[in-house]
Amino acid sequence: MNTTKQVNVMIGLLFMAFLVFGAYFATEPAREADARDSQAELTAKRGAEIFVANCRTCHGLNGKGQEEGGIAPALNNVAFLVLEQNNALGLPPTPAGEVRNIREFLFNTIACGRSNTAMPVWSERYGGPLSDTQVNYLVNMITSARWDLVEELGKEHDAIQNPPATAKDILVADPSKLSVTTKNCGQYGASVLEFRERNPLTGGAPAPAGGAGAAAGGNDPVKLGQSVATANGCAACHSIDGKAGVGPTWKGLFDSNRELASGGPVKADEAYLKESIANPNAKIAKGFGPNVMPATFGSSLKPEQIDQIIAYIKSLK
Numbered sequence: 001m002n003t004t005k006q007v008n009v010m011i012g013l014l015f016m017a018f019l020v021f022g023a024y025f026a027t028e029p030a031r032e033a034d035a036r037d038s039q040a041e042l043t044a045k046r047g048a049e050i051f052v053a054n055c056r057t058c059h060g061l062n063g064k065g066q067e068e069g070g071i072a073p074a075l076n077n078v079a080f081l082v083l084e085q086n087n088a089l090g091l092p093p094t095p096a097g098e099v100r101n102i103r104e105f106l107f108n109t110i111a112c113g114r115s116n117t118a119m120p121v122w123s124e125r126y127g128g129p130l131s132d133t134q135v136n137y138l139v140n141m142i143t144s145a146r147w148d149l150v151e152e153l154g155k156e157h158d159a160i161q162n163p164p165a166t167a168k169d170i171l172v173a174d175p176s177k178l179s180v181t182t183k184n185c186g187q188y189g190a191s192v193l194e195f196r197e198r199n200p201l202t203g204g205a206p207a208p209a210g211g212a213g214a215a216a217g218g219n220d221p222v223k224l225g226q227s228v229a230t231a232n233g234c235a236a237c238h239s240i241d242g243k244a245g246v247g248p249t250w251k252g253l254f255d256s257n258r259e260l261a262s263g264g265p266v267k268a269d270e271a272y273l274k275e276s277i278a279n280p281n282a283k284i285a286k287g288f289g290p291n292v293m294p295a296t297f298g299s300s301l302k303p304e305q306i307d308q309i310i311a312y313i314k315s316l317k
């Protein structure tokens with residue numbers, strides 16, 4: 001009698017354990033993905049903190065380099081972007097070999113600095129202040145283009161200074177006073193160009209001919225423009241809700257004033273938008289700063305698709 005009861009209790013307990021572990025394993029992939037996401041968020045945030053503390057002086061407050069009055073090149077370069085599996089853009093992930101090259105390029109450049117330039121040595125292995133882990137945080141922030149975090153943390157950081165720090169306090173004004181890095185620990189030279197020319201957003205996956213816009217959106221030019229923009233990865237750099245991105249937000253862009261480096265303003269009318277999309281390099285000659293905006297859309301998009309995108313941008317008041 002007693003033994004039967006015990007056996008029943010045992011069976012009951014085993015069953016419960018099975019239920020609990022079954023549920024655990026069934027949700028395992030979701031939990032793993034969550035853990036990975038929050039880990040990535042955390043390391044990008046640490047990278048952004050280190051960037052705010054050490055790199056803004058030369059590379060600009062938000063990594064935009066000369067465009068923001070920095071003396072060093074922009075680091076919000078799309079060439080450094082690594083696309084993850086199942087990214088929000090629906091583009092193919094960056095191949096593993098390429099990821100390794102980009103990470104190595106960034107890691108070594110940051111760790112070693114760049115000889116005969118003002119880019120300092122950062123790795124403590126060569127006498128700099130940062131550990132390998134910290135350099136990796138920076139690499140993670142740059143390859144995932146988390147400039148939104150840099151902006152957010154930078155603003156917090158500057159607001160608590162007394163008086164609040166301004167760009168003028170932070171940016172190096174006279175580069176001739178900087179010391180030049182002489183150390184050579186096998187770093188990349190300035191002539192390594194292939195990374196800076198790569199564009200995973202347009203190069204990796206050519207936009208479907210005719211654009212995905214034809215399928216979604218019916219005849220409404222605004223909706224068509226939205227789907228053409230989505231299909232061509234514009235959102236990787238341009239936010240539509242006013243938040244900072246690699247490029248300017250599209251919200252309120254139409255008919256706003258844009259400043260020329262040589263003294264503006266220029267109205268962002270239809271002609272301006274068309275040129276910005278189809279032939280952005282032409283703007284440099286007119287006194288706009290250096291271009292990050294890919295110059296390939298003039299040939300990869302049809303003129304009517306560019307008009308549809310413009311209709312979409314106009315709708316973002």
Ligand code: HEC
Binds near residue numbers: 118189
């Ligand atoms: C004192 C100024 C200065 C500071 C501070 C500085 N940099 Fe630089 N950095 C430069 C200059 C100048 C270059 C360009 C060197 C050249 O001409 O090749 C550069 C180049 C780079 C490059 C290579 C970019 C490319 O397109 O090849 C990376 C990556 C970089 N810096 C990352 C960082 C990071 C991360 C920090 C902060 C830990 C930092 N830099 C801090 C001056 C600076």
Ligand code: HEC
Binds near residue numbers: 067229235247268309
């Ligand atoms: C790799 C990042 C990137 C991608 C992708 C990108 N842009 Fe840009 N875009 C920029 C940057 C950065 C600027 C600011 C000028 C500059 O530095 O090139 C810009 C400028 C513009 C401007 C002018 C904005 C202004 O405020 O003057 C328009 C319009 C524009 N882009 C449209 C597009 C469209 C449409 C697409 C997709 C078909 C697109 N961009 C894809 C980075 C990008």
